[in-house]
Amino acid sequence: MTKTTLSVLVLGGTQFVGRHIVEALLAGGHRVSVFTRGRTPDELPGEVERLHGDRDGGTAGLSALEGRTWDACVDVSGYMPRQVRASAGTLRERVGRYVFVSTVSVYAEQSRHPIREDDPLLPEAGEDVTEVTGETYGPLKVTCERIVRDTFGDRATVMRPQIVAGPHDPTGRYTRWVDRVAAGGLFLAPGDGSDHMQVIDARDLARFTVTVLEEDVPGVFNLAGPRLTWREFVDAAREATGSNARPAWVDVDTLEAHGIGWRELPAWVPANGEQGGLMDVANERARAAGLILTDPVTTARDTRAWSAGTPQKTFLTPEREAEVLAARGEGAEQG
Structure with missing residues (x-):
């Protein structure tokens, strides 16, 4: 046909x-x-x-x-x-x-x-x-x-x-974390690693759009990717970038005491917070209609390949990161 x-x-x-x-x-x-x-x-x-x-x-x-x-x-x-x-x-x-x-x-x-x-x-x-x-x-x-x-x-x-990730992202919310892991060394990681990171690769969204048009599919669809714990996400980013980065998990109370929140730590949503469900978005309906998801390591690898040559937004500065880690007895090494 x-x-x-x-x-x-x-x-x-x-x-x-x-x-x-x-x-x-x-x-x-x-x-x-x-x-x-x-x-x-x-x-x-x-x-x-x-x-x-x-x-x-x-x-x-x-x-x-x-x-x-x-x-x-x-x-x-x-x-x-x-x-x-x-x-x-x-x-x-x-x-x-x-x-x-x-x-x-x-x-x-x-x-x-x-x-x-x-x-x-x-x-x-x-x-x-x-x-x-x-x-x-x-x-x-x-x-x-x-x-x-x-x-x-x-x-x-x-x-x-959800949050859309991948090459050419002007927001930098996901890219910031892949870049920081790629930089290596000890880095500030929010929470205890058990919260979740869930994004949709822009290319998966795009291919699903083509499927919807080609097959004339009506309806409403959540577009969400694989749901990873932050520990799993960091591991995926390390694998994607070949980095030796080591997360220093910092609890919510410590972050708040230093005035650090979502503006400095984009894409981090505490699981038990008011918006925790935004990192637990069901995608079964879209997958049944043809949504195919890219492996998280591939998303991270391709995002880093693009971001390495493209100026990115600054969120948490190295100085602020070092300040928080020093307050808990650790230095912010750069790899």
Whole structure:
């Protein structure tokens, strides 16, 4: 049976998740158009069609889409209801399936273990809310999801990824830990090693998106990778980078006493905390629909291969790390 070549519009598509989705679509032999503001250069292949506009401009900002049709749309840049309301309305009769990339931050009970697709969601944000903050991000996505489902019905697919990891990640949340392990020596590791690290490799998300489009799959899906204890995660990162790094586990009380929290230790979520369920996200529904997960060592290895030549964000500085380790009688060696 010959596979059908699809024409796919990606709203976004030049950075990280969108970039991986575009590359996966091209690898599958599909035709891709991306719609962006066109303000920054991209590294996408030349065969990708570039369309420019601004979703913040409402229907008028989407004029580049007029008179066009696609088999499907993948929305990776819809953060505010007014953006999604405009794109959904414009594309309702112009695309077949509409895939909306949401987030696990939509769940109301984030301490639940595990978190499943049918769990309660946060209250919706008003469609007039335009500021994306830590408090509004989840509620805004809840509203966006509802707009997509109301507009497209069975032609809607909603994907709720966790922290997304892999090459080209601008957030650095996962990358920071792989880089620190790669640096070697003794390093500050949060907790006692029994909390969990669970991310989704961006390339797994991208390949699943292609599967959803090729097989015309509706529904709502959590996208979560293998669930590792932090000890297992550190071991995987050491194997991936060939590092001799040694974790110095620092308990929550000590971290708090030094004023160190999630801003300095990205992606660390205490298992018994208010958001502990975000590192216990069920993925059975997506796996049954075709999600295939990359081995954690491979994710760490490929992320480090990219990050080694790319400037990264600074979270916990070496000086602060050394200060905490010294306070508990250990020096922060650098390998």
